[in-house]
Amino acid sequence: QTNKVYFSSWLPQTCPKLWTELQKVLRDNKVDTALLNCTNDIWCRDFMPIQIAPDKMVFYDYNPDYLQRKKKYITNTKMLASMFVRVMPKVVIKFLKLIIDGGNVVKCGDTIVMTEKVFYENKEYSREDIVEMLHYAFECDIMFLPWDRSEPYGHSDGIIHYLGDNKVLLTNYNDFDSDYYQQFKIILEQKFEVIPLQYHLKEKHIDNWCYINYLHIGNLIIVPQLGIPEDKMAIEQIQKALPDAKVVGVPAIEAVKDGGALNCLSWNIDASEAQMVPENSYDKEYYLDLLNKIDLETIAFKPYFDWLENRVNLPSTNYMNQLLRYIDNSRKVTEETIDACKHALNEAELTLQQSIETRDDI
Numbered sequence: 001q002t003n004k005v006y007f008s009s010w011l012p013q014t015c016p017k018l019w020t021e022l023q024k025v026l027r028d029n030k031v032d033t034a035l036l037n038c039t040n041d042i043w044c045r046d047f048m049p050i051q052i053a054p055d056k057m058v059f060y061d062y063n064p065d066y067l068q069r070k071k072k073y074i075t076n077t078k079m080l081a082s083m084f085v086r087v088m089p090k091v092v093i094k095f096l097k098l099i100i101d102g103g104n105v106v107k108c109g110d111t112i113v114m115t116e117k118v119f120y121e122n123k124e125y126s127r128e129d130i131v132e133m134l135h136y137a138f139e140c141d142i143m144f145l146p147w148d149r150s151e152p153y154g155h156s157d158g159i160i161h162y163l164g165d166n167k168v169l170l171t172n173y174n175d176f177d178s179d180y181y182q183q184f185k186i187i188l189e190q191k192f193e194v195i196p197l198q199y200h201l202k203e204k205h206i207d208n209w210c211y212i213n214y215l216h217i218g219n220l221i222i223v224p225q226l227g228i229p230e231d232k233m234a235i236e237q238i239q240k241a242l243p244d245a246k247v248v249g250v251p252a253i254e255a256v257k258d259g260g261a262l263n264c265l266s267w268n269i270d271a272s273e274a275q276m277v278p279e280n281s282y283d284k285e286y287y288l289d290l291l292n293k294i295d296l297e298t299i300a301f302k303p304y305f306d307w308l309e310n311r312v313n314l315p316s317t318n319y320m321n322q323l324l325r326y327i328d329n330s331r332k333v334t335e336e337t338i339d340a341c342k343h344a345l346n347e348a349e350l351t352l353q354q355s356i357e358t359r360d361d362i
Contacts, residue, residue, distance in 0.1 A: 117154030213261035224252030
């Protein structure tokens with residue numbers, strides 16, 4: 001149901017081999033892609049909003065317990081929400097006041113499947129209140145799987161993938177913990193036909209959980225590969241479960257060694273109503289002329305102007321801060337410049353958190 005996929009701008013440098021192969025597959029299959037420059041790590045599934053309709057997205061509080069000692073990797077979802085008001089003006093934004101990870105939200109038709117970790121990370125609310133909040137935000141049924149405490153992330157996208165037609169693919173949990181496997185199967189079978197992945201090998205690789213975390217966009221499925229016998233078996237089983245899809249593999253060891261795979265790395269949406277296009281035009285030549293008059297290098301503003309023009313490749317927080325320092329350090333900043341900056345932004349939020357009101361903000 002999706003036709004555009006985004007990745008963190010950190011991905012090309014963090015996983016260069018994976019990124020090269022992934023780009024080739026996406027390009028060969030004419031998949032629309034873009035990079036997100038507003039992220040603090042590569043796992044954009046975990047903090048980007050959940051699309052519940054072509055014109056509606058749900059944001060949430062991304063503040064996972066496993067990153068409390070590494071807070072620099074936590075992307076601020078409230079900042080993202082304020083950004084989306086400008087970037088996707090046609091989309092209705094809902095904000096869920098619960099701590100969750102997007103990787104713990106697997107949409108399966110009219111049901112969302114989550115692990116019960118959501119209850120542990122939001123202990124200030126009762127279970128009933130949390131369920132009610134989730135129902136209100138996602139506008140569908142919620143199914144809960146037990147949280148395997150040996151797996152700290154508690155992500156349901158490491159357990160299942162929705163196949164459509166009320167079918168779910170279940171990872172080979174039976175190889176790790178048969179008790180959890182049986183619990184998952186019993187719960188899921190209350191609503192879905194469950195198809196488990198199986199690898200008939202004497203010695204199985206410790207990371208063969210990763211195949212369930214494939215990327216599915218349109219009719220294309222990209223499966224992580226580790227250079228092990230299970231690679232081919234996984235592709236064959238996924239192809240059998242989805243015979244009309246095109247199933248291909250890409251080497252993904254760079255990501256898997258850090259605990260995630262292709263679904264974790266991606267944020268794919270139905271972009272029919274969520275196109276990143278400007279609502280209001282702006283006079284680019286006017287601003288370029290103004291910058292020349294006050295001896296500021298126009299090349300420094302190109303990423304920002306590009307964003308104003310097409311609303312893709314969002315300027316990073318680091319870039320915006322550098323740009324602000326450059327302007328601030330120029331002795332030729334005038335009131336005319338300040339007015340022009342305000343006008344270019346249509347009185348929007350330059351810092352995305354506070355309104356532009358003073359010379360210092362500019």
